[in-house]
Amino acid sequence: MSVETPASREVPRDNRFKIWRQTRPFWAGVFTIIGGVPIAYLPYGDMRFGNIVLAMKTTAGSGALIIGVLLITLGFMMWFQPAVRVFAGVATIVLGLVSIPVSNFGGLVVGFLFALVGGGMSTAWAPAPPVEDTGHAEDTEDDYADDSAYDPGPEYFGTAVPVAADVPEQRERPVTDTTIDAEGGRNSAG
Template identity: 75%
Template sequence: MSAETPASREVPKENRFKVWRQTRPFWAGLFTLLGGVPIAYLPYGDMRLGNITLAMKTTAGSSALIIGTLLITLGLMMWFQPAVRVFAGVATIVLGLVSIPVSNFGGLGVGFLLSLIGGGMSIAWAPAPPVEEAVDTEDEAGQEAPAEAGAVLTAGLPEQRGPEHYATDKTFDANGGRNSAG
């Protein structure tokens, strides 16, 4: 669990996966995982058409296996450590670009495109703002509401100075900005 993970709340069983998926770059991780599989597999795979074996082995097969394994690891990292999503996204895009000359045009273009999409989605993903729960205080329950809709409550504020105090361009208002009067 990372420091950015929100505190767990009671979630119905049927919604647990949905909540988990929405709190991290799920689709970016999935695209990155799917992009790593063809990049790692195609240099070692072969296809049989009757008696003919079509092999796509390359001299850089170990490099393709390393790139594919790293992409799968980055996809899992996006799921389980969403705090490092920007690093994982940039690394995914770089590895996808490196896979073009190393791994049969990036897994015949499929792995390359999936990893670029996953990396871009990981960089662009941002966590949702935290939901603030309504807090009911007993102190405010006893206070009366203002008589008119535009009225401002002044409870707890110091009294305003009388007309003998004139505002100048150096005077600050209550909000911390310059007072426009004067």
Template identity: 75%
Template structure:
């Protein structure tokens, strides 16, 4: 808790992660991180099945590593700097698309799909509106309306409206129509 944080807003320890997660695009960052891992790992990793070694090494391994590390960095940026979530989301989608030709079809399509979903979620995420503190009042919450305030409110509501006239009123070139322009009929 900092000196600027009021004591009344202290969050219980069991809810701190939930509050932290809800104030940033958490799932977008997680999907982006998960998308960067297979894109960065697959060109360098190998799998052993008994005596057989399967390797997916490509000539563009450095490009795949760069894309994977950038996606992991963008996922962390979404978590720790949520103000740049739109930029991070767009960059994630672009890097996911670039990973298709560079990194074994985008990390065997798994990393590509995670990157697209994470980037889209980051762009679509918006912070919740701030919660306003309710002012405690002693009455039941409904204001009492006096005759004087009702008359004033009625005068304010009808001040900008045109007067209602009967059918004998004819429009002239000086008559202003309801949209604020001059009516040329007459």
């Protein structure tokens, strides 16, 4: 349980994953993990097309492996420690940028783009405000459809509501050159 996650209430089994996913930067973690895989794999892996072998071996293979593993770790950190989402997002963006010169143009640009999107999503994600538990059923508009049923009267507000007879009459002020009309223009004095 993280610092920002409230104590869990009884939740139906089919909604647990949905609630877990919504209380953390889930998709940012997915994009970060997907971005780390090609960055770590491409310098070491090879693809075979019949008799043709496509290998992208480089001298910076260990750096690419470290960056890829760190990106995958940051993706899992976004899931299981959402309190450090900003740090994980910024670190993901920096590692994605570093992967361009180190890991075959950032895992053939695919890993680089996924890492940047995941880092940006993690940095921008904010937890939803907590839902207030009122302890009773939700109010609907039908409850207050009849306005006469809910009329607290002037005693509710502590003072009597002034009526037209209680308001002193306003006296006319003389019109001058600087008096502004109700329509926004100036009145002329005469």
